[in-house]
Amino acid sequence: MTEPAPSRPAPTLAPALAVEGLACRFGRVQALAGVSLTVRPGEVMALLGDSGCGKSTLLRVVAGLEAPDSGTVRLDGRLVAGEGARVPPEERGVGLMFQDYALFPHLTVRENIRFGLKGQPPAAREAADELLEQVGLAGHAGSYPQTLSGGEQQRVALVRALAPGPRLLLLDEPFSNLDRRMRDRVREDTVALLRRTGTTALMVTHDPEEALAVATRIALMRRGRIVQVATGEALYRRPESLFAARFLADAAEIPARIEAGRAATPLGAVPVPHLPEGAAVRVCLRPEALQVAGPGEGFAAQVVRRTFLGAASVLHLGVPGIDGPLRARLPGPGPYGPGDAVGVTLVPEAVLVLPDEDDASS
Numbered sequence: 001m002t003e004p005a006p007s008r009p010a011p012t013l014a015p016a017l018a019v020e021g022l023a024c025r026f027g028r029v030q031a032l033a034g035v036s037l038t039v040r041p042g043e044v045m046a047l048l049g050d051s052g053c054g055k056s057t058l059l060r061v062v063a064g065l066e067a068p069d070s071g072t073v074r075l076d077g078r079l080v081a082g083e084g085a086r087v088p089p090e091e092r093g094v095g096l097m098f099q100d101y102a103l104f105p106h107l108t109v110r111e112n113i114r115f116g117l118k119g120q121p122p123a124a125r126e127a128a129d130e131l132l133e134q135v136g137l138a139g140h141a142g143s144y145p146q147t148l149s150g151g152e153q154q155r156v157a158l159v160r161a162l163a164p165g166p167r168l169l170l171l172d173e174p175f176s177n178l179d180r181r182m183r184d185r186v187r188e189d190t191v192a193l194l195r196r197t198g199t200t201a202l203m204v205t206h207d208p209e210e211a212l213a214v215a216t217r218i219a220l221m222r223r224g225r226i227v228q229v230a231t232g233e234a235l236y237r238r239p240e241s242l243f244a245a246r247f248l249a250d251a252a253e254i255p256a257r258i259e260a261g262r263a264a265t266p267l268g269a270v271p272v273p274h275l276p277e278g279a280a281v282r283v284c285l286r287p288e289a290l291q292v293a294g295p296g297e298g299f300a301a302q303v304v305r306r307t308f309l310g311a312a313s314v315l316h317l318g319v320p321g322i323d324g325p326l327r328a329r330l331p332g333p334g335p336y337g338p339g340d341a342v343g344v345t346l347v348p349e350a351v352l353v354l355p356d357e358d359d360a361s362s
């Protein structure tokens with residue numbers, strides 16, 4: 001008689017990166033104050049936050065360049081820092097790419113890329129050449145970095161970081177040295193290359209637009225802590241705090257209190273079922289929360305200024321009872337100009353109502 005097969009739990013894929021309760025202090029600065037974060041295999045996670053909030057420190061702790069005061073780091077389920085473990089950076093299987101690319105000026109592009117492949121079989125060098133080909137730089141293999149454009153240098157640095165086939169790629173502000181025109185293209189190419197190579201990545205940025213463009217999920221940081229982890233769309237459309245809402249996009253804010261499950265504004269009341277009666281809130285109106293029509297429709301407003309952006313234009317609107325102008329966005333040049341009377345209505349699903357962090361009584 002054959003023994004029944006032991007029932008095993010379905011195999012679960014360990015997170016590519018799991019950090020738990022990380023704390024890191026430099027003198028009086030608490031750079032990390034209890035950070036927990038999980039990055040799934042194949043994911044591109046952005047670490048988003050203001051200067052000094054601890055993004056680079058977190059990256060350095062994951063890379064092994066900094067030891068945490070407490071907490072743990074696991075890569076593919078393997079403990080590499082904390083609880084007595086301290087695996088050196090070169091044994092973590094992690095790739096690093098810095099803002100300044102850190103290319104060796106005295107080595108050619110090919111030599112730069114092969115630098116991290118010493119001791120690996122010839123197939124690794126061939127794979128690296130293939131990557132160089134994929135990013136369109138095969139013709140520059142013999143060139144020195146300083147003879148390349150900023151975008152080309154960025155690609156060399158990316159290929160160098162990817163060549164050893166890291167389990168996790170850590171990128172610190174990888175696009176900030178590029179001018180705006182080039183940045184969009186390089187971002188797209190980078191994401192495509194990460195997808196093609198199936199690389200898991202953790203990328204530091206202070207730019208919400210960049211995080212939205214590149215990441216599968218965003219971890220928003222503030223003062224050494226992570227305040228929200230979500231897809232870009234969820235973070236943008238459903239921020240859990242006023243801080244998150246403000247970080248992702250500018251908005252006009254109207255202070256209000258919840259009464260009978262609603263927040264009143266000079267543009268009408270907004271239902272707020274999820275906050276308690278009497279709570280002090282801010283009603284945040286981003287441009288997409290306002291619909292503009294001719295006078296007589298909705299609430300009366302006046303165009304103060306119009307900024308033409310090409311594909312769209314932004315109207316700055318004065319509304320009685322609201323301090324400062326509201327901004328609305330229209331496709332193309334739009335029919336309205338300064339001084340025009342218009343009608344404004346709220347787009348309820350685009351209005352954000354969040355607890356007022358600045359209000360001491362809430």
Ligand SMILES: Nc1ncnc2c1ncn2[C@@H]1O[C@H](COP(=O)(O)OP(=O)(O)OP(=O)(O)O)[C@@H](O)[C@H]1O
Pocket residue numbers: 026027029030031049050051052053054055056057058206
């Ligand atoms: N080696 C260090 N010695 C002393 N203080 C440090 C050190 N590294 C970081 N800090 C401090 O820790 C805090 C977090 O720095 P960190 O570089 O992680 O922030 P960041 O979010 O990456 O900022 P930025 O975008 O400006 O690089 C800052 O106040 C910084 O001055």
